[in-house]
Amino acid sequence: xxxxxxxxxPKSADIPSLAxxxxxxxxxxxxxxxxxxxxxxxGAFLLLLASIKLHAPAMMSGAxxxxxxxxxxAGWDILVYGFAGQAGFAVGLWLLARASMQRLQSSLLVLAGxxxxxxxxxxxTIGILAGYSTGRELLEMPAGAMACLVVAAGLIGSxxxxxxxxxxxxxxxxxxxxxxxxxxxxxxxxxxxLMMYSGEGPRGVMQVLVQRWYANGITSLxxxxxxxxxxxxxxPHTLNRPxxxxxxxxxxxxxxxxxxxxxxxxxxxxxxxxxISVGIAGQFMASIAILAIAMNWWKxxxxxxxxxxxxxGARLIGLAAVAYVASGALDLLMAFQRFxxxxxxxxxxxxxxxxxxxxxxxxxxxxxxxxxIARSTGQxxxxxxxxxxxxxxxxxxxxxAVPLVVGGGIQGARLSDPTMPFMDALxxxxxxxxxxSLGLVVFLLGQFVFAFxxxxxxxxxxxxxxxxxxxxxxxxxxxxxxxxxx
Amino acid sequence: MNSTPLLFLGILIALAxxxxxxxxxxxxxxxxxxxxxxxxxxxxxxxxxPGLAQQGAEIYRxxxxxxxxxxLVRPEGFGNDLARGWGKRxxxxxxxxxxxxxxxxxxxxxxxxxxxxxxxxxxDTNAQPVMVAYHLKHLYHPRTVAPGxxxxxxxxxxxxxxIQGSPSASALKxxxxxxxxxxxxxxxxxxxxxxxxxxxxxxxxxxLAEAPVPPPPTNAVETATSSTNAAPASAPxx
Numbered sequence: 001x002x003x004x005x006x007x008x009x010p011k012s013a014d015i016p017s018l019a020x021x022x023x024x025x026x027x028x029x030x031x032x033x034x035x036x037x038x039x040x041x042x043g044a045f046l047l048l049l050a051s052i053k054l055h056a057p058a059m060m061s062g063a064x065x066x067x068x069x070x071x072x073x074a075g076w077d078i079l080v081y082g083f084a085g086q087a088g089f090a091v092g093l094w095l096l097a098r099a100s101m102q103r104l105q106s107s108l109l110v111l112a113g114x115x116x117x118x119x120x121x122x123x124x125t126i127g128i129l130a131g132y133s134t135g136r137e138l139l140e141m142p143a144g145a146m147a148c149l150v151v152a153a154g155l156i157g158s159x160x161x162x163x164x165x166x167x168x169x170x171x172x173x174x175x176x177x178x179x180x181x182x183x184x185x186x187x188x189x190x191x192x193x194l195m196m197y198s199g200e201g202p203r204g205v206m207q208v209l210v211q212r213w214y215a216n217g218i219t220s221l222x223x224x225x226x227x228x229x230x231x232x233x234x235x236p237h238t239l240n241r242p243x244x245x246x247x248x249x250x251x252x253x254x255x256x257x258x259x260x261x262x263x264x265x266x267x268x269x270x271x272x273x274x275x276i277s278v279g280i281a282g283q284f285m286a287s288i289a290i291l292a293i294a295m296n297w298w299k300x301x302x303x304x305x306x307x308x309x310x311x312x313g314a315r316l317i318g319l320a321a322v323a324y325v326a327s328g329a330l331d332l333l334m335a336f337q338r339f340x341x342x343x344x345x346x347x348x349x350x351x352x353x354x355x356x357x358x359x360x361x362x363x364x365x366x367x368x369x370x371x372x373i374a375r376s377t378g379q380x381x382x383x384x385x386x387x388x389x390x391x392x393x394x395x396x397x398x399x400x401a402v403p404l405v406v407g408g409g410i411q412g413a414r415l416s417d418p419t420m421p422f423m424d425a426l427x428x429x430x431x432x433x434x435x436x437s438l439g440l441v442v443f444l445l446g447q448f449v450f451a452f453x454x455x456x457x458x459x460x461x462x463x464x465x466x467x468x469x470x471x472x473x474x475x476x477x478x479x480x481x482x483x484x485x486x
Numbered sequence: 487m488n489s490t491p492l493l494f495l496g497i498l499i500a501l502a503x504x505x506x507x508x509x510x511x512x513x514x515x516x517x518x519x520x521x522x523x524x525x526x527x528x529x530x531x532x533x534x535x536p537g538l539a540q541q542g543a544e545i546y547r548x549x550x551x552x553x554x555x556x557x558l559v560r561p562e563g564f565g566n567d568l569a570r571g572w573g574k575r576x577x578x579x580x581x582x583x584x585x586x587x588x589x590x591x592x593x594x595x596x597x598x599x600x601x602x603x604x605x606x607x608x609x610d611t612n613a614q615p616v617m618v619a620y621h622l623k624h625l626y627h628p629r630t631v632a633p634g635x636x637x638x639x640x641x642x643x644x645x646x647x648x649i650q651g652s653p654s655a656s657a658l659k660x661x662x663x664x665x666x667x668x669x670x671x672x673x674x675x676x677x678x679x680x681x682x683x684x685x686x687x688x689x690x691x692x693x694l695a696e697a698p699v700p701p702p703p704t705n706a707v708e709t710a711t712s713s714t715n716a717a718p719a720s721a722p723x724x
Contacts, residue, residue: 054595054636057628061639068638069550131548135587165490172487181497188501196509204583206513208590213508217501250487257497261504268560268567270577270590275512282504341565345556345594418569422597423634430636 024103025376032090039082046075088226092179099176100167113155120148150190157183174249175233182225189217212264220260227360244299252292259285283335290328312390316367323359348408354401385453392446399439407432542684556591603689643678
């Protein structure tokens with residue numbers, strides 16, 4: 001049943017040009033990026049409100065939906081599902097289609113999936129803000145909304161696999177492997193988690209294991225997979241040299257796919273010891289992947305690091321690569337008992353989330369998005385706005401993530417003295433949390449700039465469309481056209 | 487890597503292996519764990535929560551309290567949760583058997599709540615009304631009882647209403663800037679009462695085989711012995 005032979009390649013007449021591959025993304029790119037840009041502003045805004053409430057807890061306390069415990073998970077879920085997941089699908093499919101030298105297949109499936117995905121995110125966000133959160137981290141959205149997301153990801157993912165299966169390029173690229181892994185991951189982790197929670201669901205701490213397995217799986221493979229794919233694509237592309245080692249990428253790919261989903265436990269968890277040990281061992285094994293990836297990227301970029309400062313996209317991809325490796329390194333440190341006892345439950349947890357999602361995924365996606373838009377629609381985003389957006393995103397994400405990681409370290413160091421009151425340890429790190437709120441303001445401003453730039457593209461597309469319609473409706477030019485045709 | 491079906495199958499096997507190792511295998515051991523009989527209390531542990539506390543658990547979930555509070559006491563050597571007095575012993579799988587959803591939490595912007603039910607009243611039965619009043623005031627406006635707290639206020643779980651006749655028995659005793667205007671009182675809604683009942687039901691102090699509670703230091707000689715004998719490092723584990 002399993003064929004090991006390379007698929008028979010179509011005749012050269014069937015091989016589309018790169019321009020045709022890009023053009024097949026026009027509607028998908030416009031739909032996905034417009035929605036993603038909206039959600040990114042909404043999510044960053046809710047997270048900013050939540051962050052401000054840490055400094056002024058009595059502010060806006062009259063309404064239930066404005067409480068920190070609802071705003072923070074809603075904002076984060078919007079960032080993950082509304083932006084990172086959605087833009088990640090579009091960029092992932094684009095990378096896949098280009099690596100396969102094939103037009104996007106079944107784009108109707110992708111658009112249908114896109115509509116369903118946004119319905120799911122909207123319903124889920126309203127659910128959390130209205131108090132129907134499930135309380136499970138990253139799975140807070142009510143089951144109905146999650147089901148929409150899983151079905152939508154299934155539709156989008158199958159279009160990706162169909163496109164890959166119809167490829168005209170015999171060689172497969174690392175970026176394509178990571179996209180394919182990412183496309184399966186969300187459907188797999190989402191559907192299994194939903195099924196396990198359905199009915200009576202698991203008892204006791206098994207619920208925690210299911211939630212952690214899901215959350216870890218989608219961050220490391222679904223989002224992390226897209227981040228790795230964008231960097232694997234962009235780094236050789238922008239430096240204009242081949243990837244250092246294909247076999248190292250292969251090792252990284254399989255060790256990530258096999259081991260990363262095991263890293264679900266932390267020291268001190270209320271599980272039987274062996275379960276904790278299995279999770280910690282998984283974390284150590286997964287770091288093989290991070291190490292292999294880091295070595296590969298380093299060897300590719302070595303000697304021309306200056307080129308990574310040359311353009312806004314290159315700067316973003318540089319940040320993404322550093323953030324990806326740094327978050328993997330911090331994850332590995334957390335697998336050590338002493339480091340974990342010190343920093344677990346501190347701000348470092350949120351810092352780590354921001355490193356991966358904000359740094360590796362969002363920055364990595366934004367390095368490619370302007371290119372996808374320009375090539376698929378024929379209308380480029382304003383270069384000035386793209387540069388401004390890249391700078392604000394870079395500064396914003398760094399200002400959010402670094403203070404949270406450092407603040408977590410300070411908080412943990414203070415808490416390691418049992419006589420230090422809890423509140424005092426928290427207060428000692430609050431100035432850094434304030435800095436990260438400032439980072440959120442910068443980040444949010446950047447996203448307004450991007451939305452404005454995207455609006456510019458839509459305006460010129462509408463203008464171009466109107467010109468076409470006017471030419472068609474204008475009898476003089478119509479006659480002229482007819483005359484030319486005859 | 488050039489065969490689509492092989493690649494698909496490989497990824498699926500990779501993902502399924504973690505599902506088997508992380509979820510299926512553990513559920514064979516702890517998925518159907520029974521409650522255990524405690525000689526100390528003469529009851530099975532853990533018991534179901536009373537109805538009001540169960541309703542409170544829903545409020546805890548829906549307000550997202552677990553965004554800032556954990557419910558997990560780590561053992562000795564894994565952070566100093568015990569030294570902080572957040573529990574008499576570490577929490578283990580058995581403690582969460584009746585919780586749905588189980589809200590361990592992953593961030594501590596506020597302190598751990600595993601044992602908030604007895605931590606402030608020290609087991610004194612007369613302390614119950616005092617603790618209820620404390621938690622209600624804390625929820626209404628945390629800074630009334632904990633100056634400098636970063637916890638959000640929950641005025642929407644309370645009703646500010648004009649006093650009709652004599653003041654309500656359940657009205658909060660608020661002072662200074664937090665007091666309602668003259669002729670008004672602040673009374674808890676059923677949600678606030680339920681949430682406090684839930685908080686007071688949070689206690690994992692029953693001694694278990696896998697997590698024994700060290701004997702309380704009642705006598706100087708005994709204390710000296712027990713502190714060596716019952717150190718968590720030498721505690722029997724299953």
